[in-house]
Amino acid sequence: MCHCVEVTAASAIPTSSDRSICILGLGLIGGSLMRALQISGHHVFGFNRSAATVEAAVASGHDASTDLVATLERAAADDAVIVLATPVTTIEDLLGEVAAHAPNCLLTDVISVKQAVADAVARHAPGVRYVGGHPMAGTSRSGWAATDPELFRDAMWMVSTEDDTDPSDWLTVAALARAVGALVVPAAPDAHDRAVAAISHLPHLTAAATAAVGAGESELALRLAAGSFRDGTRVAGTAPGLQRAMLEANGIALLNVLSETIDRLLAARDELRDHGTVEILVDDGHRARLAYEAIAGSDPVPITGVVVGDPGWAQEMRRQAHQARVWLG
Amino acid sequence: MCHCVEVTAASAIPTSSDRSICILGLGLIGGSLMRALQISGHHVFGFNRSAATVEAAVASGHDASTDLVATLERAAADDAVIVLATPVTTIEDLLGEVAAHAPNCLLTDVISVKQAVADAVARHAPGVRYVGGHPMAGTSRSGWAATDPELFRDAMWMVSTEDDTDPSDWLTVAALARAVGALVVPAAPDAHDRAVAAISHLPHLTAAATAAVGAGESELALRLAAGSFRDGTRVAGTAPGLQRAMLEANGIALLNVLSETIDRLLAARDELRDHGTVEILVDDGHRARLAYEAIAGSDPVPITGVVVGDPGWAQEMRRQAHQARVWLG
Known part of the structure; x- marks a missing residue:
């Protein structure tokens, strides 16, 4: 080399x-x-x-x-x-x-x-x-x-x-x-760990929760499941021991982004219950996804x-x- | 016909x-x-x-x-x-x-x-x-x-x-x-609505929250984002008006599964904070994903x-x- x-x-x-x-x-x-x-x-x-x-x-x-x-x-x-x-x-x-x-x-x-x-x-x-x-x-x-x-x-x-x-x-x-x-x-190691907590470790937990709620609903639900469930729960299929090793080694950074995620979902639940809309979360998520696509989709x-x-x-x-x-x- | x-x-x-x-x-x-x-x-x-x-x-x-x-x-x-x-x-x-x-x-x-x-x-x-x-x-x-x-x-x-x-x-x-x-x-219409709240509408909210937390972390995070973030946030890219129309029309069923999701994430947060593990959520999610794959992957x-x-x-x-x-x- x-x-x-x-x-x-x-x-x-x-x-x-x-x-x-x-x-x-x-x-x-x-x-x-x-x-x-x-x-x-x-x-x-x-x-x-x-x-x-x-x-x-x-x-x-x-x-x-x-x-x-x-x-x-x-x-x-x-x-x-x-x-x-x-x-x-x-x-x-x-x-x-x-x-x-x-x-x-x-x-x-x-x-x-x-x-x-x-x-x-x-x-x-x-x-x-x-x-x-x-x-x-x-x-x-x-x-x-x-x-x-x-x-x-x-x-x-x-x-x-x-x-x-x-x-x-x-x-x-x-x-x-x-x-x-x-x-x-x-x-830097700490900046890396915060970043991957958000974009790699957190998605395992949201995927797991989504999968568990879907499977807990009914077999009919799993039969009707299509692209959004398939893609949104994919990483929950990783061997649990590997997931745990990865996530638990980054516990503090993961706690922070998990708490933020819960806060966002709680706000969406209140907005939906009290005003019948999910506007804020859907709009924020859409903007964020476009920001990701702009980076991932262009030449480095x-x-x-x-x-x-x-x-x-x-x-x-x-x-x-x-x-x-x-x-x- | x-x-x-x-x-x-x-x-x-x-x-x-x-x-x-x-x-x-x-x-x-x-x-x-x-x-x-x-x-x-x-x-x-x-x-x-x-x-x-x-x-x-x-x-x-x-x-x-x-x-x-x-x-x-x-x-x-x-x-x-x-x-x-x-x-x-x-x-x-x-x-x-x-x-x-x-x-x-x-x-x-x-x-x-x-x-x-x-x-x-x-x-x-x-x-x-x-x-x-x-x-x-x-x-x-x-x-x-x-x-x-x-x-x-x-x-x-x-x-x-x-x-x-x-x-x-x-x-x-x-x-x-x-x-x-x-x-x-x-x-039946009501059974359908409960099922799709879980496997189609909920994934839009977990995707939106995951995307928003990732983009809120840093551009470094979006640059490091790979398959788990890409797949886990895909549906957040759907036009926000279409997402809202779909989700808000199924508000009550969606509220139920959103609350269950929040409960699962809160339990995972407590488990991680107090015991350093995410075992329950990761194991539940993995079992659920395998149940889905068993249905989706076999002949109807x-x-x-x-x-x-x-x-x-x-x-x-x-x-x-x-x-x-x-x-x-």
């Missing part, structure tokens, strides 16, 4: 395979990343606790093992970038093993909260260099069978960008995201004028990302 | 064009129905208030007019089935015109609430024969440009089925739904052993529909 500090053009995206990638956890995200990196010419190997998953990965031509220590020792020997890709509930033990067997490797992760992971790294692997990441990609399915090397194509990939982030390590992690087709969104606007490592680079990256811009290398 | 009372096999689905269909309102649903019926060989004509829509319909080879009285007089002369396909907020005047100019025609509708329409018919067109209907199909787009003759293929089409429903009229309306590829769900189970017009036929139809069965003719 490219270690140069100044990257100003898309043509400079590093895709070389001179640095190995070691992925811990080969579920939907880790497994898809393994497949995508292998296709893009990287040397990639990984660990998974379950022998069935490792067998499936090996059967499809990948380099995977159930031996964590051996995998980490190999990562240390290769100076590999280690990608933590297990549910957040399992990382403490893994981080201790990383610190013990590969303490000099650069560590990143693909977990959906960033502050809790950063705290866990500081506690359980205090000497390890770490730059967090979070690809905004997924499906309601899980496991190796659900992996897809195109999962990250044009997806947003948040990369933790703090004032003390090492520029070279940041570029290595950002280049990894770019190598599998993702667009880099630089953000690149972050410009920032040289990674120059004074203030991280702050300027974050400022532009807050205007919905992305880093394209 | 077939006027026989006994229909027991799918091969007996009436598709003849011996009875004209007159559609009032050529938006997404009415326009799609006009196109689908014309393709299936029916003689179909319609009315729309807006000249632009009528011009678009005529330009694509359809028989449409902005003259309501002339259209209704033609329906009366043809003994056409009249389909009311305008927003529920506009039907009172239209029903008065139907009663004045085509009082002997069979009337149906495609409006998303059934009790309010039945009440309006009783008030404004008291002598007119009426069997309500509601196709569970739509998109977040609207108007003639959004019409699609395949919109109703394999969709559920609720047909009002009360103890005093005329069997011959019921079969005419059910055959119209079948002619455009829909599956018939027989239900046909209603059997009912001869339309036999004693108790309507009650038996409703009983089987409450087990998620559909009438296939």
Whole structure:
């Protein structure tokens, strides 16, 4: 991977395979990343606790093992970038093993909260260099069978960008995201966690409530259910353990947006009961959806004028990302 | 159309064009129905208030007019089935015109609430024969440009089925739904309204609240938004006037399911705040989603052993529909 500090053009995206990638956890995200990196010419190997998953990965031509220590020792020997890709509930033990067997490797992760992971790294692997990441990609399915090397194509990939982030390590992690087709969104861990509470974790709870009320109504209701119910409850189909791990690790930010959601629904209930209308909520929701469509539906606007490592680079990256811009290398 | 009372096999689905269909309102649903019926060989004509829509319909080879009285007089002369396909907020005047100019025609509708329409018919067109209907199909787009003759293929089409429903009229309306590829769900108006409050109207409010909270968080949040936000807020993109017309016409049923939703979210908030988990809501939502997928993902189970017009036929139809069965003719 490219270690140069100044990257100003898309043509400079590093895709070389001179640095190995070691992925811990080969579920939907880790497994898809393994497949995508292998296709893009990287040397990639990984660990998974379950022998069935490792067998499936090996059967499809990948380099995977159930031996964590051996995998980490190999990562240390290769100076590999280690990608933590297990549910957040399992990382403490893994981080201790990383610190013990590969303490000099650069560590990143693909977990959906960033502050809790950063705290866990500081506690359980205090000497390890770490730059967090979070690809905004997924499906309601899980496991190796659900992996897809195109999962990250044009997806947003948040990369933790703090004032003390090492520029070279940041570029290595950002280049990894770019190598599998993702667009880099630089953000601070706490800002990321508030954002994903609103746009990723909250939708699981509103989907769950909508699904439960619909199913509680009648089988007739489920028979009549069409597009609005199908799409509005889709994420409730994700394995409950994965949903809980994700949501509960971001509890405080989720509490805030859940409370705001309840307040909006209470106001709509009062408006409907007292005045027979749902105007305010419907209008607010429509405007919000159009704002989302304007961002999601147009070409990404690149972050410009920032040289990674120059004074203030991280702050300027974050400022532009807050205007919905992305880093394209 | 077939006027026989006994229909027991799918091969007996009436598709003849011996009875004209007159559609009032050529938006997404009415326009799609006009196109689908014309393709299936029916003689179909319609009315729309807006000249632009009528011009678009005529330009694509359809028989449409902005003259309501002339259209209704033609329906009366043809003994056409009249389909009311305008927003529920506009039907009172239209029903008065139907009663004045085509009082002997069979009337149906495609409006998303059934009790309010039945009440309006009783008030404004008291002598007119009426069997309500509601196709569970739509998109977040609207108007003639959004019409699609395949919109109703394999969709559920609720047909009002009360103890005093005329069997011959019921079969005419059910055959119209079948002619455009829909599956018939027989239900009482109030049961329908409770069901759609839960699976169609409520999702608009949870989508609106989720969208508003996401957009209120930050542009960074909207930039990071992926599948869960995209799908969970999709219906908030529907034109606000159409959403309000639909939701507010079903206000009491919607109030009930909205209150239940708020209760579930409040319980989840307390559980998260006090115990750090969202287990109950996530588990309930997951079970509900699987129950929905089991119904939506399997072949429809046909209603059997009912001869339309036999004693108790309507009650038996409703009983089987409450087990998620559909009438296939």
